[in-house]
Amino acid sequence: MNMNDRGYADLYEIILDVIEPRLSQAGFDRNTIKPETDLMDIIDSFGVFETLIQIEERAGVSADLAKMDFAKAMTLSGLAAEIMRINPRE
Amino acid sequence: MDKSKNISIINVSKLDEAHRLSAAYLVMEALPAYYRIDGIDELEMATAVAGLIGESGSELEKGYAALCGDEVVGILTFLCSELLPPARLVGAQALFKRLSQDSAKQFRNHLRHYDAGFGIVPDGRIYLSRFAIDQYFRGSGLASQMMELFLSLEDASGVRRDKFSLHVDRQNERAIAFYRKHGFGIHYTGSRYLTMVRTQESRSIIV
Numbered sequence: 627m628n629m630n631d632r633g634y635a636d637l638y639e640i641i642l643d644v645i646e647p648r649l650s651q652a653g654f655d656r657n658t659i660k661p662e663t664d665l666m667d668i669i670d671s672f673g674v675f676e677t678l679i680q681i682e683e684r685a686g687v688s689a690d691l692a693k694m695d696f697a698k699a700m701t702l703s704g705l706a707a708e709i710m711r712i713n714p715r716e
Numbered sequence: 717m718d719k720s721k722n723i724s725i726i727n728v729s730k731l732d733e734a735h736r737l738s739a740a741y742l743v744m745e746a747l748p749a750y751y752r753i754d755g756i757d758e759l760e761m762a763t764a765v766a767g768l769i770g771e772s773g774s775e776l777e778k779g780y781a782a783l784c785g786d787e788v789v790g791i792l793t794f795l796c797s798e799l800l801p802p803a804r805l806v807g808a809q810a811l812f813k814r815l816s817q818d819s820a821k822q823f824r825n826h827l828r829h830y831d832a833g834f835g836i837v838p839d840g841r842i843y844l845s846r847f848a849i850d851q852y853f854r855g856s857g858l859a860s861q862m863m864e865l866f867l868s869l870e871d872a873s874g875v876r877r878d879k880f881s882l883h884v885d886r887q888n889e890r891a892i893a894f895y896r897k898h899g900f901g902i903h904y905t906g907s908r909y910l911t912m913v914r915t916q917e918s919r920s921i922i923v
Binding site for chain 1: 772773801802804805806808809810812824827828830
């Protein structure tokens, strides 16, 4: 399955899957975490690096930060939106 | 012999491919805990780092290189401190993608356990991201020459020119003394690095 088969909601769930092991450590719960939560409140910068690699592997999309708006990409919903933007549906 | 006699200092964006590779070795020397990784060939890492020198969005985009013939004997790169988080991530991603599959795996594993130990970086400063001088040219005055060039940066990004910051290894007493001589004072003590900042006040004290 590639980006053309996925929507925003699927991608958002994948992001949650990837960061889930870190959520409880940071005091968050998957079921109640807000989409506007800052990624850096959950993981450090190299944790973001690892997260982006895992998103690429699991979703088959590019998560190239150089192509994203960094400020927008640093929330859960913003990251999903930015990945959607740089991987346009054909 | 005057070691600095045949040296020219240029913008890193003007470096050709061979000089970028030479500069990459100095960049790696500036931060060995990050770049020198078991299982990754030094030349492969240097080649990957060379590709980031002068590249938009990376920590190595802006700066100066001191050339002596075919060799780069000094490197100094900088960026606005607010750009450091994205630049660090963009740089890590770019390195990851430039390395071979096996090396990329090693690099990824390395970063899982990497503790930069940098601590805080104050906002609104020009941040010295990498600074290294070839061993042979240490004590020649080249480091001070490059530092003065850095400190004379025009205010091109809305950052006051008298506000600079950097990290230095807590164990590197020689470097700490050098930065103190150039008006830097300790702002924060991290687990491995000191954050040093330069202010108008500290500049006025050093007379």
